[in-house]
Amino acid sequence: MNQNFPIYTTANECQDCYKCVRHCHCKAIRIVNARAAVIPELCVSCGECVKVCPAEAKKIRSDLSRAQYLIQSGARVYASVAPSYVGYFKGISIGKLAGALKRLGFAGVSETAIGAQLVSAQTAELLDDAKPGVYLSSACPAAVDFIRKYYPQWTESILPVVSPVMAHCKLLRKTFGNDIKTIFIGPCAAKKNEADRNPDELNLAITFAALESWLKSAGVTWASVAEEPLVPSPAEEGRLYSIEGGMNDTLRDPKMDSRLIAVSGLPNISRMIEKVDLEALKKNGTKMFIEMLACDGGCVNGPVMERGSSRVDVLLETASHAPHRSSLGREVPVDIRQYVYPDHLKQPEPDEAAIQQALEKIGKFSAEDELNCGGCGYNSCREFARAMLDGKAETSMCLSYLRKISQKTSNALIKYIPVAVVITDQNLQVLECNRHFAELCGEDTLLAYDSCGNLNGAYLSSMIEFTDLFESVLANGGEIEKFNQVCGNRILNISVFAITPGQAVGAVIQDVTQNELKREQIAERAKEVIRKNVMTVQKIARYLGEHMADTEILLKEVAGSYAEPKDKENTPK
Numbered sequence: 001m002n003q004n005f006p007i008y009t010t011a012n013e014c015q016d017c018y019k020c021v022r023h024c025h026c027k028a029i030r031i032v033n034a035r036a037a038v039i040p041e042l043c044v045s046c047g048e049c050v051k052v053c054p055a056e057a058k059k060i061r062s063d064l065s066r067a068q069y070l071i072q073s074g075a076r077v078y079a080s081v082a083p084s085y086v087g088y089f090k091g092i093s094i095g096k097l098a099g100a101l102k103r104l105g106f107a108g109v110s111e112t113a114i115g116a117q118l119v120s121a122q123t124a125e126l127l128d129d130a131k132p133g134v135y136l137s138s139a140c141p142a143a144v145d146f147i148r149k150y151y152p153q154w155t156e157s158i159l160p161v162v163s164p165v166m167a168h169c170k171l172l173r174k175t176f177g178n179d180i181k182t183i184f185i186g187p188c189a190a191k192k193n194e195a196d197r198n199p200d201e202l203n204l205a206i207t208f209a210a211l212e213s214w215l216k217s218a219g220v221t222w223a224s225v226a227e228e229p230l231v232p233s234p235a236e237e238g239r240l241y242s243i244e245g246g247m248n249d250t251l252r253d254p255k256m257d258s259r260l261i262a263v264s265g266l267p268n269i270s271r272m273i274e275k276v277d278l279e280a281l282k283k284n285g286t287k288m289f290i291e292m293l294a295c296d297g298g299c300v301n302g303p304v305m306e307r308g309s310s311r312v313d314v315l316l317e318t319a320s321h322a323p324h325r326s327s328l329g330r331e332v333p334v335d336i337r338q339y340v341y342p343d344h345l346k347q348p349e350p351d352e353a354a355i356q357q358a359l360e361k362i363g364k365f366s367a368e369d370e371l372n373c374g375g376c377g378y379n380s381c382r383e384f385a386r387a388m389l390d391g392k393a394e395t396s397m398c399l400s401y402l403r404k405i406s407q408k409t410s411n412a413l414i415k416y417i418p419v420a421v422v423i424t425d426q427n428l429q430v431l432e433c434n435r436h437f438a439e440l441c442g443e444d445t446l447l448a449y450d451s452c453g454n455l456n457g458a459y460l461s462s463m464i465e466f467t468d469l470f471e472s473v474l475a476n477g478g479e480i481e482k483f484n485q486v487c488g489n490r491i492l493n494i495s496v497f498a499i500t501p502g503q504a505v506g507a508v509i510q511d512v513t514q515n516e517l518k519r520e521q522i523a524e525r526a527k528e529v530i531r532k533n534v535m536t537v538q539k540i541a542r543y544l545g546e547h548m549a550d551t552e553i554l555l556k557e558v559a560g561s562y563a564e565p566k567d568k569e570n571t572p573k
Contacts (some may be wrong), residue, residue, distance in 0.1 A: 021377025047303025082186025095227030113238030115168025120327030142294035152342030187302025239322035
């Protein structure tokens with residue numbers, strides 16, 4: 001996986017649940033061998049996949065070691081702290097946070113909200129001079145990239161102003177010198193893209209989670225640090241930027257002749273953009289400004305924030321740190337103008353024939369087969385087919401297709417296995433069985449099976465005698481094996497096992513009657529052969545015994561006949 005991009009996947013932790021695909025509005029996820037990988041050229045680093053991943057396989061690039069190295073290098077490093085710190089470090093003042101950062105070696109701590117105030121002031125000037133039409137905010141880098149990539153025709157509507165963090169870095173360098181280093185600290189993954197693209201102004205971007213880890217490893221506790229002043233001064237209304245509508249609150253003024261609308265979350269941005277009739281607004285002389293935030297609810301609900309950080313208490317706490325005043329008339333001491341250019345994605349549209357072929361690979365041969373269930377993560381089967389053609393999806397992602405394949409495989413195994421198989425529910429009603437089971441149960445059951453094609457719903461007690469084995473497994477789980485069980489005039493080998501404890505049970509039953517009869521016949525024949533062999537041996541032994549006795553007598557007689565003349569010669573005269 002590409003760990004150079006701000007968001008990546010730890011492959012061995014990915015559980016192929018496809019939840020990231022379902023929640024990625026850009027569908028910037030590629031599935032390879034059932035593992036989800038981020039597609040950098042399609043991704044806008046909103047971090048939604050990081051928030052929803054149940055296995056925490058989606059990661060945000062840390063950059064912590066780089067930040068520590070920058071501090072250790074002896075450079076003057078200034079921290080730009082996002083206003084959403086209120087939702088992450090609950091109960092910790094910005095002064096305390098500044099004190100902790102100074103303990104880590106930062107030369108100074110400042111609020112990104114100061115840059116936000118400059119952005120609002122510049123935005124107000126541009127809107128004041130603008131003609132009727134629709135204008136989009138440039139504050140959220142993920143939202144800006146989303147427009148550039150997926151609505152490039154709207155890119156020219158983005159006001160030519162840098163983001164708050166970039167405006168803040170420009171101000172810090174103007175104030176403390178161009179040789180300083182800057183590190184953004186916040187809840188955002190997209191800020192890392194800004195740092196990667198503008199390393200001369202924003203050196204690094206780390207998350208609140210990374211900072212928390214840094215403080216812990218350095219042994220810095222909140223109780224051990226004192227409040228430190230902020231440089232060049234504390235922020236004011238810019239602190240509202242972290243919540244939906246916060247930027248618009250800094251623009252509200254009786255002099256403002258633009259309608260201000262706030263939209264958060266990429267799906268909502270899409271709906272807003274697609275429904276706006278630009279030409280109609282121009283004809284009506286309407287000037288509309290849309291504040292865009294990629295995270296639903298604002299930065300307080302960024303990818304590293306606690307889920308639900310945009311709840312009312314956090315919003316109220318954030319608002320309490322910011323005076324409700326307009327940024328109109330604020331001085332902008334640095335040049336923070338920057339035009340945004342479209343990023344045209346090359347995504348050729350496949351022809352209908354190719355889409356149909358892809359659909360057929362997942363068993364979709366007609367419109368009725370296209371369930372559009374969304375289990376794969378895509379909104380429709382056709383969208384999924386296009387993803388397969390783009391190399392972003394695999395056939396195994398289609399749950400209905402997998403279910404059909406699994407069912408066909410299961411049915412084939414049950415059907416063709418050369419023994420009786422039956423599966424029942426907790427009431428011992430048949431859910432599935434094969435013909436061999438019907439044969440085992442008798443002619444009437446076999447006739448019913450052949451007529452209906454199954455025995456589904458039939459009670460097991462009406463067909464076999466040993467339902468107690470099934471009841472025992474249902475009650476206790478596990479498996480029961482019985483070999484050479486005599487059931488009527490048959491001998492059975494029975495194996496009953498739990499499929500779903502307390503809910504479903506299965507059994508494999510083999511009629512071994514013929515095998516046992518053959519075994520008995522073979523045993524009897526063997527006994528007969530052995531008996532005959534023993535008799536033969538005994539006869540041989542008897543014959544050998546008799547023969548040995550006769551031989552002994554004969555030899556003695558022969559020996560005697562030879563001995564008599566010699567004895568006569570030795571007899572005294």
